[in-house]
Amino acid sequence: MTTYKRYLYNPFAIAVGFCVVLVAIFTVLWILVPPPPKVIEMATGFPTGLYYQFGERLKEEVAKDGVDLEVKATGGTIDNLGLLNDPNSGVNFAMVQGGVADVSKYPNLVSIAGMFYEPIWVWYREPGFKSEGGRLQVLSQLKGKRVAIGNEGSGTLALSTALLKISGIKEDEIHGEKLKPDQALAKLSNGELDAVFIVAAAEAPILKKFYEFPGIRLMSFDQADAYTRNLPYLSKVSVPRGLLSIEHDVPRQDIQVIAPTATLVTQDKVSPAMISLMLSASYDILKSYSRLQKPGEFPSGVGMDFPLHVDAEIYLKDGPSFLHRHLPFWTAVWVGRFVKIVIPLLVILIPLFTYIPSAKNFLLRLKLAQVYAELRELERNAFNPDLKEKNFRDLETIEKRVGNIKVSMMDSKELYDLKGHVGDVRARLKHLYP
DSSP states (O other), X not given: OOHHXXXXXXXXXXHHHHHHHHHHHHHHHHXXXXXXXXXXXXXXXXXXXXXXXXXXXXXXXXXXXXXXEEEEOOSOHHHHHHHHHOXXXXXXXXXXXXXXXXXXXXXXXXXXXXXXXXXEEEEEEGXXXXXXXXXXXXXXXXXXXXXXXXXXXXXXXHHHHHHHHHTTOOGGGSEEEOOXXXXXXXXHHTTSOSEEEEEOOTTOTHHHHHTTSTTEEEOOOTTHXXXXXXXXXXXXXXXXXXXXXXXXXXXXXXXXXXXXXXXXXXXXXXXHHHHHHHHHHHHHHHTTOOXXXXXXXXXXXXXXXXXXXXXXXXXXXXXXXXXHHHSOHXXXXXXXXXXXXXXXXXXXXXXXXXXXXXXXXXXXXXHHHHHHHHHHHHHHHTTOGGGHHHHXXXXXXXXXXXXXXXXXXXXXXXXXXXXXXXXXXXXXHHHHOO
């Protein structure tokens, strides 16, 4: 019998082969289910803005779970989208202002959750609107005025441009300047500007710099409902008198503003564990962002440009998974990863186990069939006197092999039938060669 055949009928060799295949499948699945990264990067905005501040607070929270979050300062939403969409930028997450992105240009991006309202604040100098009684109530009043509309790469620029367009104000009908918030504030306070657009949450540090200057007021959007009906990504938000600063009485009366939602966005290939980590960390942070939103209103799954990731949707609806609810983050990650691998293996192996008895029976029959084939060969050569000694040697070899065959009680009959047939062949050879 050849070496190949010995291995084919050897149960130990079969078991070793099965284990090798099992390990190979496990290894492939382990590679296909990679662990989440321990170092991630998040694009935010200016260091003076809430995006950056929010990123810094997220960094503190996720560090408790052994993840290093690098916060990247940028020019704003447009820059963030470009970085997130660039596979070579290293950016994993980004804060994005609602209503800015052309979603069709970023098919691989998804939302994790809306984090907070980001109102459009229009600050203006009363002397610039003397003919209107010193008040700015509708954007059409900005025609002919000097207005800061946001810096390049910012969501403020994209949104202010959309608002001016829908308000019927052409580009050449205002003196628009693309400035960063600090630059715009300096010019507004010096009388070089009449109004400034800025998009920021009520908690953003940059807003404090505006209400410290006298003669600067906040616009109340009298047409807020009209804007939200025409631009669905906007929400109308009421701002009570003194909300921004009781000390400076800002705003001086109840006003209404329109607000997109600041959204945490990532690539669609993001690890589900990272979604759980970021959402868990954001819940604690957003408890302090309560000036404009209701308790528990954020993180939210509504008002976003990009589709909500399915794992984020489940988290927002049902909370963290069982593993992340009861185990430390990395323990839950590795246990979950193991489970994701074991389940496919069980799907493959359980049906195979049902065929094991049939396979064993088939292998036994192969062994017996091989012996019967050799017995037939002996019988064909039995009448050749020149092969007498060879026939007896071959028969002795067959008897030893048959004697070493191990079978279960259920298969004993087949083995003893074989032994009987081997005995018959020996008796026949003895009869031919007395």
